Amino acid sequence: xxxxxxxxxxxxxxxxxxxxxxxxxxxxxxxxxxxxxxxxxxxxxxxxxxxxxxxxxxxxxxxxxxxxxxxxxxxxxxxxxxxxxxxxxxxxxxxxxxxxxxxxxxxxxxxxxxxxxxxxxxxxxxxxxx
Numbered sequence: 716x717x718x719x720x721x722x723x724x725x726x727x728x729x730x731x732x733x734x735x736x737x738x739x740x741x742x743x744x745x746x747x748x749x750x751x752x753x754x755x756x757x758x759x760x761x762x763x764x765x766x767x768x769x770x771x772x773x774x775x776x777x778x779x780x781x782x783x784x785x786x787x788x789x790x791x792x793x794x795x796x797x798x799x800x801x802x803x804x805x806x807x808x809x810x811x812x813x814x815x816x817x818x819x820x821x822x823x824x825x826x827x828x829x830x831x832x833x834x835x836x837x838x839x840x841x842x843x844x845x
Contacts, residue, residue: 727757731765735812739766742811744803746773751816758814771806777823784827784835792835795842803843 731737743762747755759770783791803813824832 723754724757727754727761730814731758731761735814737762737765737767737812740768740810742769742771742806742809743767744771744773744806744811744813745816746775746813747816748775748777748819750818754816758816769811771811775817777820781823781827784824784831792831792838795838797842800842 731743735743737743743758745755745758755772759772762770807813
């Protein structure tokens with residue numbers, strides 16, 4: 716095992732034990748993109764070693780996000796799917812933690828209208844506000 720892999724495993728353990736302080740019989744939701752999979756796998760393994768009841772990986776993809784912005788109609792950004800809010804709320808009520816591991820491309824949305832990005836962020840934020 717190379718030094719990078721050893722350090723990545725230590726980081727995963729630190730993230731689970733200290734960062735989110737996962738306890739036995741709690742759950743974990745990991746959000747991430749393709750670049751985060753090696754670390755996400757280690758985090759998942761550590762969570763199960765510590766007694767997690769379930770670990771769920773929620774995949775995001777930069778190119779799919781860009782497709783949504785490029786081709787989605789205006790109404791796509793005016794409403795946030797209620798099922799997303801409901802599922803996350805149910806997981807939080809059931810003692811789940813949420814960890815995001817991602818490295819999005821900072822240039823990804825450079826050609827997208829800033830008003831559209833702001834509308835999307837506002838809609839998502841309002842939908843998840845208690």
